[in-house]
Amino acid sequence: MNTYSRILFVCAGNTCRGPMAATIMQQFVQDMGILTDSRGMVVLFPEPYNPKAVAVCAGHGMIMPSNSAAQLENTDFDNNTLVLVMNQSMKQKIYESYDRAINVYTLGEFAGAGETEIADPYGRGIDEYNQCFEQLYVLIEKAAEIIRKNMEEEKDDSNRQ
Template identity: 40%
Template sequence: MNGLNQIIFVCANDTCRGPMAAEIMKSKFLHSPVKICSRGLVVLFPEPLNQKAEAVMIRNGIMLDKHESVQLREADFGEDHLIITMDLQAKEKIIEEFEGAQNVYVLNEVVGEEGEVPNPYGGPLTDYGKCYDILNKLITKLVKKLNKEELECLK
């Protein structure tokens, strides 16, 4: 993942897990500057962050009041871009639908964990809190991995 310029977190409609993951990542320290954002697989019109996801983010000290969902597009792919999905189904859909798809991984896969990030949509607020906790744990591992790779490149 050397020479990374952009990390894009992708979820179904860019109103919950993707934006949460992007903002958690932005709250961490990376040795090298990287653009971090989120996209959706199906975005028919711009939507704000899911209210329960927003409440969980605020409770954890992260404000996301200006978020509007954005559709994933062909221009989002590049050699220096890392596309991270929340589940295997999204990864497969991206690879199938985008001719230029490259560097597409499931978050758990990138950090060497089993499973996927559960979708809390439609569940109680506690499900969103659990999703935040899972994302925070996985993204902390991702940041450590990226920072370690960066330091190894400097040697």
């Protein structure tokens, strides 16, 4: 398993699930020197993050950066970047649309939760945003454990050499 210096979360418009996921993951990997960020599959203009997503993160003691939506680009892919998406169709679309796509997994797949899909709460109430946050949190906690374990194993391997 590869170790990564950057984790990129990709959702539809980069205003809700991706930014929430990047904010959550940052809590788990900030001591590992890993950067977290998010991108969207279709971003027509740089709109601000969804206020409900920002409020839900704040309600859990996490401050979402005040960035605006950004489009996924071919330059976002490299050997040191882990790309986590919300569902299988996004993963497939990325591999079809980006010739440099590499290290792309669904969040559920990477976290060992199989075909778990993260529903988009866009246009719904605050309860749906909270449910989305909770689902992301559980999967990201598992994914962060895997990343930490891989980094420790790689460090152990290099110490043995």
